[in-house]
Amino acid sequence: MEFTIKAGSPEKLKNGCVVVGVYAGGELSAAAQALDKASDGALAAVLAHGDLDDKAGATLLLHSLPGLATPRVLLVSLGKASELSDKTYRDAVAATAKQLGGIAAEDAAFLLADIDAPRDLAWRLSQAAQILKDSTYRSDTLKSKKEESKKGVRKLAFIVHGKTGEELQTALLRGEAVAEGIALAKNLGNLPGNVCTPGYLATTARKLAKDHKIKVEVLERADMEKLGMGSLLSVARGSHEPPKFIILNYKGGKAKDKPVVLVGKGITFDTGGISLKPGEGMDEMKYDMCGAASVLGTFKAIARMELPINVVGLVPTTENMPGGSAIKPGDIVTSMSGQTIEILNTDAEGRLILCDALTYAERYEPAAVVDIATLTGACIIALGNATSGLLANDDELAAELLASGQAAGDKAWQLPLWDEYQDMLKSNFADIPNIGSKGAGTITAACFLSRFTKAYKWAHLDIAGTAWKSGADKGATGRPVPLLTEFLIGRAGNR
Known part of the structure; x- marks a missing residue:
């Protein structure tokens, strides 16, 4: 999986899939709010049906929402906003990695790192890059037929607010x-x-x-x-x-x-x-x-x-x-x-x-x-x-x-x-x-x-x-x- 860091507005992203976080009780992260506004409340309407579990790491894949350039939006539960921790963040990233490995999209935009906690943005980027890259590991060295899949995201862009400076590039490299x-x-x-x-x-x-x-x-x-x-x-x-x-x-x-x-x-x-x-x-x-x-x-x-x-x-x-x-x-x-x-x-x-x-x-x-x-x-x-x-x-x-x-x-x-x-x-x-x-x-x-x-x-x-x-x-x-x-x-x- 290839990584880049970019600044951008969630609602304008044209990637094959856009990944945003949702807190327990249907509370939208800032990125999810931007998508919800652009889609005239489509995210909130879906969440009102209760299809996304509140537990950190639960996911819900949505298709063809109105007003958005992306064909897919992956909602990832972050648990209760007041209880967001290192573990719940990692659980959310791991769940994202699993879902991205099975969808028919070449690239994706990841907005989970651009939240208020835990720790700083550099840490969140570094952890996400590690977990996402590790998710692509396959132990098939000695198999006569390799585990190949035509599905799965190959390129992922981390979308952040503001500058994408050297500190964040270093975090990604780490x-x-x-x-x-x-x-x-x-x-x-x-x-x-x-x-x-x-x-x-x-x-x-x-x-x-x-x-x-x-x-x-x-x-x-x-x-x-x-x-x-x-x-x-x-x-x-x-x-x-x-x-x-x-x-x-x-x-x-x-x-x-x-x-x-x-x-x-x-x-x-x-x-x-x-x-x-x-x-x-x-x-x-x-x-x-x-x-x-x-x-x-x-x-x-x-x-x-x-x-x-x-x-x-x-x-x-x-x-x-x-x-x-x-x-x-x-x-x-x-x-x-x-x-x-x-x-x-x-x-x-x-x-x-x-x-x-x-x-x-x-x-x-x-x-x-x-x-x-x-x-x-x-x-x-x-x-x-x-x-x-x-x-x-x-x-x-x-x-x-x-x-x-x-x-x-x-x-x-x-x-x-x-x-x-x-x-x-x-x-x-x-x-x-x-x-x-x-x-x-x-x-x-x-x-x-x-x-x-x-x-x-x-x-x-x-x-x-x-x-x-x-x-x-x-x-x-x-x-x-x-x-x-x-x-x-x-x-x-x-x-």
Whole structure:
């Protein structure tokens, strides 16, 4: 979908469809009022019949209204005017995207962004562009017949009052860039494990670097052995696929600016290893690299936006497979930090690859480090599928990420990382076990990681519940690319 921003009068628009908002009770937005006046009260007359639900996101498509140049008017409910919020606005935009994808119009004019609330016009434009562009995503890469439709809007004009200056153009670009980052993360997540291997992620990183101003380096097994990444390599022992350690470097800020480091878990398929997972639903373990996918997607977005900030991406990636060489419960391995780890469950492998990456991150003297991982089923039990779990050793960093999630519509919720939980990680034979005692699984997993993050400010995002959907809508969500991008926009001072 192609986007433009234009100033114009609603009643004079000749687009194939004009989209306007209506509040609960038939209250017309300013744009809807203009159309109603030009059509001699046709909108109000239709609404009086009660065919448009008051709930935000309800829609009603009208045809050939008198006095209007457009053949179609799409009415979108915004809910009660006094209760208009980030969520109701997004719901209205998402409903618009669904309707525009099925109508026989080449282009449309969108006037939902030009309302009084919530937030400012730049935010509303950016969110709308992201949602509308994301709605066109299709996961048909490996289908012999692509999902093609002759219907659906291809060009969309955002209609605003007044000037369409640089600030609004930037907002539009950001929305598109985030949607492109989400699409990359979705593509990688949705690919099967026999395609999206550690090598495939490395190739994707190299292509991303080639297309944008990003430097990339890929460490092989021998390189990791020299660095002493015994924890990461222990997970790779059962697989025939060679592990990779991908390093992305985006330098958009000043040379002396300390970078933000993003670390993404890249288990391209997780059988659980010797601690084998149940067979039911195991196909979804191809999504265990969605942390890595979100890092690559975020890099695509910030490079597209040319954000003035320095960012490093670290992606430790391997399969977790059972085999003659695979690690076993009871084995003890030595991490890059020198700490020894007792393997009590080989299905708690994500923290084993992340801990070496977190140690590696020290060399950048980072301003902050954020790791992203589909780490614990316990996070799904605690927070469900709407919210990512957030734990941090710095409350200010946590607050930044929480606010970024709110602004981006990609929410997180902070869980405690208190010293009392560290007592649940004790081993008689090594410095630390890879799982804690019973209970608080998400927290003890973060406690494990915190043992490797004492040199910098660090936050951990557990996206086990938010990285993909199951059931009829099965597929990667691209989260938390919106949260991470919004966080980096704020860090760059460009919000």
